[in-house]
Amino acid sequence: MNKPPLHILIAAPRGFCAGVDRAIKIVELALERYGPPVYVRHEIVHNRFVVDRLRGLGAVFVEELDAVPEGRPVVFSAHGVPKAVPDKAEARGLDYVDATCPLVSKVHRQAERMVEKGRHILFIGHAGHPEVIGTFGQVPGGCMQLIETEEDARTVSVKEGAELGFLTQTTLSVDDTAAIIEILKERFPQIESPRGEDICYATSNRQAAVKAIAPQVERMLVIGAPNSSNSRRLAEVAERLGVPARLIERGADIDWDWLGTPAKVGITAGASAPEVLVREVVDALGERFELTEEEAEHEPEGMTFKLPRQLVA
Known part of the structure; x- marks a missing residue:
């Protein structure tokens, strides 16, 4: 026919992308350096084919550090982790390698700087995403609020007189994010923007x-x-x-x-x-x-x- x-x-x-390439290479090099098994906290990147291939080479994917045995190395995923995670690894004496994408790390540093200047951060992102969890974990609790939608931007309540800044998850819709930012800037004309574009x-x-x-x-x-x-x-x-x-x-x-x-x-x-x-x-x-x-x-x-x-x- x-x-x-x-x-x-x-x-x-x-x-x-470059961040994914780097994260996968980190797991491969860790396997060469330490020998299997090398533990990885969460999926190194969000792709089953990639994760299964690395699993076949000797990577073991776990949800939390508690599942990593003493004496074995652990890699943190490309999405980034809260500060408490490397702190806990150090307290346990674990060798760890941070595969956080450098563009996500840039957002982490901006969050720290904004909070140091006394700003309250409105963070545009998706609830529950590992990158959002990791970024919130860079600063003390209560310093950040999550904005997911245009409606959130219109209705978010902040303390009167608070100095504000906004940051975004790196993997958002360019158009959706632009619309949310426009609303925030309209409502809060003095809000501080990130240095450069957060969306990667x-x-x-x-x-x-x-x-x-x-x-x-x-x-x-x-x-x-x-x-x-x-x-x-x-x-x-x-x-x-x-x-x-x-x-x-x-x-x-x-x-x-x-x-x-x-x-x-x-x-x-x-x-x-x-x-x-x-x-x-x-x-x-x-x-x-x-x-x-x-x-x-x-x-x-x-x-x-x-x-x-x-x-x-």
């Missing part, structure tokens, strides 16, 4: 890439984990532009009834999704369609982050 034709337009940039370059670039290809396609497949904030935002960006989108973890997750027989489909991948999964999705489409493939034009990303000295010395 003849396969129906399908043109796939692949977003660029997509997939791994990779999140912004991947959302812009989806916006560039969305008008040309009928469906959008976003490769990423359901608990990956930046991946979920990519699907939302497409949907808001009127393009039905699905978040899938890999090729076997494609809903063929939903996909139908479009002429053009867009593909992108969140910052924690490896390129091998993009190829897997393309191969799955190739089993049912006669494919032509095009990668969107883009400016290449050249960002890299240094590895911890203890692993490269």
Whole structure:
């Protein structure tokens, strides 16, 4: 039988960012340095394929430090951890390696500086996300309030005369965050902004890439984990532009009834999704369609982050 034709337009940039690359490399180097098992507090990044591969190399993923045996090293995830976590590791005499993305660490430092200046922080982010928990854990309790929506920004109550600042999670929707910030600045004209943009370059670039290809396609497949904030935002960006989108973890997750027989489909991948999964999705489409493939034009990303000295010395 003849396969129906399908043109796939692949977003660029997509997939791994510098922070994810660094975090995965840290676990690999820790395994080389210490030998398995190396313990990792929480998923190193939000991607099951990546976590399972590292587990196969000898990484053991745990929720809390209490599960790390004496004498074994532990790696903290790319999302960052509250200050209490390394403090507890030191108190137990554990060797630990911090794989927090440097762009998340930058937000942590800004939070500390704002609080030192006596400012109360309105933090834009998603409740329960590891990055939010880690950032709140950088400053004393009560110094920060969470803003999740435009409605929160309109109704948040702060102490009269309080000096304010705002910060954001690094993996948010660029457009949603801009709208929330506009409301906060309207309500609190003296609110202090972060130095530079908190939303990371990779999140912004991947959302812009989806916006560039969305008008040309009928469906959008976003490769990423359901608990990956930046991946979920990519699907939302497409949907808001009127393009039905699905978040899938890999090729076997494609809903063929939903996909139908479009002429053009867009593909992108969140910052924690490896390129091998993009190829897997393309191969799955190739089993049912006669494919032509095009990668969107883009400016290449050249960002890299240094590895911890203890692993490269």
